[in-house]
Amino acid sequence: MQKPILFEKPIYLLSHASAVGGEEKKGPLGECFDFCDPSGRFGAKTWELAESELSRITLSLAMKKAGISHRDPDLLLAGDLQNQCVASSRAHACLGIPYLGLYGACSTSAEGLYIGASLLSASNTLHLAAVVTTSHFCAAERQFRLPLEYGGQRPPTAQWTATAGGAFLITDQIPDRPCAKIMGGMIGIPIDSGILDASNMGAAMAPAAAHTILSFFEKSRFSPSDFDFIVTGDLGYEGSEIMKGILCDNSFPLLTNHLDCGTLLYNPEIQDVHAGGSGCGCSASVLSAHFLPMLEKGAARRILFLATGALMSPSAILQGQSIVGTAPLVIFEGEETFH
């Protein structure tokens, strides 16, 4: 049974960082990211290795901000969209950090933060965990759809896989400065709505996001107004509308505080990204660059963060299998929230 959990003591976001490619830098949040390589190559020979380098750079930036070295984290949770999550395992193979690979598609950021916070909460031995997720537009297009060189036309419902990474260092030790906190979370239920189109991820993920929202507010003591923002990962324009429609059909009050990372990352007036951003790095980079700073600065008190994932593979799509959506959530609070 799906149950919201609240940790007995909060888990603190000691530091976090974001790194992006050129397209993301041109978007409305461009100035907020910690690092950008406009070429998207990150010094690597292939798009696949570029994503590994992006993962490594993003984690290094978060560690540098926290003033720690690779010897310090007790564990690393990571994931990406490449087959067998190889971008992440390749990136962090030489660091000596205990590693747990995750696959939640674009929901991996919330999955990693939920599991990481739980592992720290469970143990008197583990005190510092790293969570990093990435995606890369060129690697994802080549793997899931068509190589860029083919120049295929993208349908209006297609989302733009962000070349982006987000890294988070979380700890159960009270830091010496104000930090955002993870208070709890809820695991998503995988939902298959019969979507067959790999260029319409929003439609595949929206029912899972709506289900998580309905279930969370039914089962927890919170109401939507307890949150400054209810943030979805990468439903994009298409998926956000579908999710709102499902919530409305279930007589759920209109969400006036909903924002979607996929619609925040690019400027649709000048950037041709169709239905918005997506990818494991979309929600992770926007969380780090935009939402966590709000909590740190007191501009927001409490945020509900649902990353959304479309669990599909290239061969499953070729074999006519429908796309399963999922949407785990994490509750973030600022330092000064009163209970």
Next chain:
Amino acid sequence: MQKPILFEKPIYLLSHASAVGGEEKKGPLGECFDFCDPSGRFGAKTWELAESELSRITLSLAMKKAGISHRDPDLLLAGDLQNQCVASSRAHACLGIPYLGLYGACSTSAEGLYIGASLLSASNTLHLAAVVTTSHFCAAERQFRLPLEYGGQRPPTAQWTATAGGAFLITDQIPDRPCAKIMGGMIGIPIDSGILDASNMGAAMAPAAAHTILSFFEKSRFSPSDFDFIVTGDLGYEGSEIMKGILCDNSFPLLTNHLDCGTLLYNPEIQDVHAGGSGCGCSASVLSAHFLPMLEKGAARRILFLATGALMSPSAILQGQSIVGTAPLVIFEGEETFH
């Protein structure tokens, strides 16, 4: 830093089950598995869907043994070898169980049991978790190497991906009958030894297994003789020898109680599986069919279980990337172990 952890209270294996294909049924443990489809098709149209069905069947068997329904588990941790772990997400999309996807290659069974036990240990809300991992020979060969129809010759170091699944129901509530228990574990460090050959997984995983063993006995209060068996997941014949060589080079005492699931699953005298079994389902099915019953019957008191994973993808191999190994471990005890 890599740290062994012991849970404050044990997590109980309420039930577990195994299901296999025909080749595994012919092996020395054939009579121990709960279910077999000699065709390996499990009623599905494709090898990929057959693996999903195998995952579903294995979990259903474990639930039936425990006398519970799909509404009961608070979470499901699952993983497999298919791109984007789609065999698992497809299998469990319609059950309504909160789902966390994992990718640890053939080490996913230990990764899932470690994370699952930690999540139960961390929470006063979550009490019952399911862990299921699978692999399918035909789906894996087509994806990682060559379609079976091609009839490619396999080199002597190649391992045979088991058509097998293992499912485990774990709980923090004391069951009403003797059960094996998870006492703790340790996360593996990913190690890249430069192995480029996708037909030599044993060599890629052995350094990680040796590292985990050396690190665990250095950092914990245990010595090898505290365990009836030190079980590796699927190093096979090749990898087991390499691991023993590395331990010897590090002046570690000879492991007289080492067994490897990959060498237990098939009979090399009559089955042409080269270097032994492998796959997410290899260690999971042998753990359920062979080792956990030993603990339940009092034939063993304590077992150290290291599942071993080769973190690689088909495209990474084609691009000349080396294979990263990892080896998380879990400590199992029988009901009557005294401390």
